[in-house]
Amino acid sequence: MNATNLALLNLAFLDAIFICILLASFGAVASVKRAAYAVMKRNFVGYFSNPTGYVFLCIFVFLTSVAAFWPDEFFNQNLATLDQLNQWFPLIMLVFIPAITMSIWAEERRAGTDELLLTLPADDFDIVIGKYMSALLIFTASLLFSQISTFITLTILTEGGLDTGLLFATYLGYWFVGATMIAIGMVASFLTGNLTVGFVLGALFNAPLAFASLVGSLLPNEEVSLLGWDVNLAKLIQSSGIASPFDDFGRGVVSLSSIVYFTLVAALALYTCMVLIGRRHWTGGKDGNTMAYHYLLRIMALFAVAVSSIVLFRTKDLVRQDLTEQKVSSLSPATLDLIRNLDDRRTIKIDAFVGKDIPELYAKTRYELINLLKEFQAEAAANGRRIEVNLYEDIDLFSDDAALAETSFKITPVERSLRENGTTENRKILLGAAFRAGLQTVVVPIFEYGIPVEYELVRSISTVAQAKRKRIGIVKTDAQLMGGVTMMGPQPTRLPKDPIVTELEKQYEVEEVLLDAPVTPGIYDALIAVQPSTLAPEQFQRLIDAVEAGIPTAIFEDPLPYGRSYITPSAAPKVQRSMFGQGQPMPKGDIRNLWVALGMTSKGRAGQNYYENDIVWQDYNPYEDLKTNADAFWSFIDEAEPGAEPGKALSDQSMITSGMRQVLALYAGSVSADDESDLIHTPLLTTGQASGTVTFQKFVQAQSARNPQEALRSLMVESYDPEQTIAMTIEGDDSDANTEPSGEDAPSDPSNPIKAVYVADIDFMLPVFLQIRAGPEDAIRMQVQNVTFLLNSIDWLTGETDFIEVRKHVPTFASLKLIDEVKVEANKRSREGRDEFEKSKQEAIRDAEEARDVELTELRKRVDELEQKGREGVIDQQEYQAVVQEFSMKQSKLANDLKNKREALEQDAAKNIKDVEREAERKVKEIQTWVKVYATTLPCFPPILIGIAVFASRRLRERENISSSRLK
Incomplete structure (x- = not known):
């Protein structure tokens, strides 16, 4: 069995487990709440029996593919991850989720079927949960389309070596994000009867959670006094958004704290929907205002419980499972033992600075550093150890964060000579960290690409944590x-x-x-x-x-x-x-x-x-x-x-x-x-x-x-x-x-x-x-x-044998082997071209030197003959001076000609080498462009074809019982 088939089976197995759990949950609800099942089936079938649903599905698959594979950072990083899509996914969801939720209740009101729906022998929970399950199934089907297209693209790029565990965990995170945003979008739909307003409100209600991660660029990253507490307002707001809990899923880690966050936020939104749909029972009555305050107090109490539970599970994240195949997002057993044996009375502070535009050679180091720092913090919190991680990502070299790194820890961008895009150039890399505990400080100015990041982190933490070194x-x-x-x-x-x-x-x-x-x-x-x-x-x-x-x-x-x-x-x-x-x-x-x-x-x-x-x-x-x-x-x-x-x-x-x-x-x-x-x-x-x-x-x-x-x-x-x-x-x-x-x-x-x-x-x-x-x-x-x-x-x-075990834990990352092979072949041709041009240049120079020597030989011979006559006392001084002068002028001219020819050959060789390097880079860019085109266009065809088939089938059914005379 080849690597591609094995990867497909692994992903299919993980998807099958998830779908079985999802269907079993929905089936359990349907068996008890038959009305909820009827509502779910009606909405789900209605969405996919309409070609409009496939249009939105096509747009969703297209946007996810563009976000994942179109940015140049995807190829520069050269890792088979979905980091680029992870950044853009919340924004894509602000478009796609309201498109699903806007019609959940607003369409019922517009069509006048809401009263009919409310007369069913069902309670408010049946209607709300039925509509929620239908929207969730629609979103799940959309994710499956996107996952399949992403899997095919990554499989081709990695030649079957992609990390299916990371891919599954990332899409599982997308599912939880969607499940939460759907519940919030339903609140917007229950507030209005207009589809457009429902779409806008759905986007507005979800926007704070989607944009919370960007607040760091607006607020200072420092603690302020709030009600007598020192609070870092920027970090507090950032951690309340969906990007923070999703981060674990994006790195291939399924954590209990993230699941609790998404579940509780969705539950709070669904309860709000139940309040909104149930307000018909008490609105307008003599106790209407009292009941409104009563339910508002309930929602606030539930909000307080949700916030408290989320904070509790984040500080005590007891269950974390790394699903990546090479365990690239987890710590080695030796590292875990070291963290658990740290002195819990000493606080270890880690300030890590990661610059923007990290070159491809250091992309894996950057990825591993960020992964491990987050795992260090999670494991330390779970075991009651005091490790504070301040991670500054995507820093501009002239930003305030870069100035902080230099002034506080002497961490400055390190210059490295790197070969990229067919040329060798000097690049400044900011990728360092400082470790502090008491009076002990260890600074790593740069995490070099060849040094295991986990070992460097563990050694530095252990050094500052120890009162005395060996x-x-x-x-x-x-x-x-x-x-x-x-x-x-x-x-x-x-x-x-x-x-x-x-x-x-x-x-x-x-x-x-x-x-x-x-x-x-x-x-x-x-x-x-x-x-x-x-x-x-x-x-x-x-x-x-x-x-x-x-x-x-x-x-x-x-x-x-x-x-x-x-x-x-x-x-x-x-x-x-x-x-x-x-x-x-x-x-x-x-x-x-x-x-x-x-x-x-x-x-x-x-x-x-x-x-x-x-x-x-x-x-x-x-x-x-x-x-x-x-x-x-x-x-x-x-x-x-x-x-x-x-x-x-x-x-x-x-x-x-x-x-x-x-x-x-x-x-x-x-x-x-x-x-x-x-x-x-x-x-x-x-x-x-x-x-x-x-x-x-x-x-x-x-x-x-x-x-x-x-x-x-x-x-x-x-x-x-x-x-x-x-x-x-x-x-x-x-x-x-x-x-x-x-x-x-x-x-x-x-x-x-x-x-x-x-x-x-x-x-x-x-x-x-x-x-x-x-x-x-x-x-x-x-x-x-x-x-x-x-x-x-x-x-x-x-x-100190723990460090030996840590050094052995060197994770293997799935890379874009297809691109790597093109680059290797291009670099090989570039080296061969340089060697060939250099050899041709040397041969031409050698031929020119030999031609110069041949021309000077005859004159040298005449000079030697005249010098011999001079030693014998028989010489014409005028003839001798003329020959010597001719020899000197000829020698100077030939030397100058040789110099000019050498410079011309060197310039020609440099131009030819540049052309070869440019051609090599063109080959790499060409394959990258084709990957972008195919990865973003081909996934759109399956939903379009299915939509066309559904539309044609629907039209045929509509025409079955119509006479031919009326069809004219």
């Missing part, structure tokens, strides 16, 4: 993660603080550890040692003592640092560097002593006071566009590698790597557990079948060969050895294998179990991997999760 100690080695000075050339170079440290500081207190003295257990929750072999022997021994003392430690040791050439490889001696060059070898730690303490070994050969680790290679690269830059020593640890055993490349035996997809190691080493060790070793990262190791010396020799790639390739053939482990965890107590500590450097408690993560590569934490995770996607679209691996490792060591 402490991480970073051992000072030649890596100098905390910043420092190094000799990378003839002059000293200052190193800034490594970005990974900044990332850790968002969650932990981070300090530098010098290891000039023993590290006492309990001071640090974990240590991080990067290239510890560069430590002096005394410092290195103190690190071993700390590991044996049970201090959780993350160790990164690289046989050949690829991205940090100033760091001494573990496979080479440490040499003192200065501006005068390299000096004498310096003592360094023997990494083998640390391996003994950890009960592990590494492939390689022993050197003098150091160990030459072998370097791992893997003949697998999932990125075609990277193959010209990468080599086999870029090890992509990937579960998708052909022949890979599931759960082994990225071990599913450890929570650090379970659920991860891909990491990248650069010129890494290989590690394995010592067979005689009693410690527990769990491999984390393992290469696939097409892998092996090359000795350090052979690798260096191959790099110096005339053809390094060919030399390395031959070494790889000789050194085939699959499944090399690059990282592992070490746990347990292996006292027998540990070296005996002595003197003042002995750990205070050597009996504590060892807990460590060992990674045979330090290039894992290169800043580029943070850029890949956070920065805009390029043509390669790398999916490496090095940063996630590092953070998971540290959290595992410190016991």
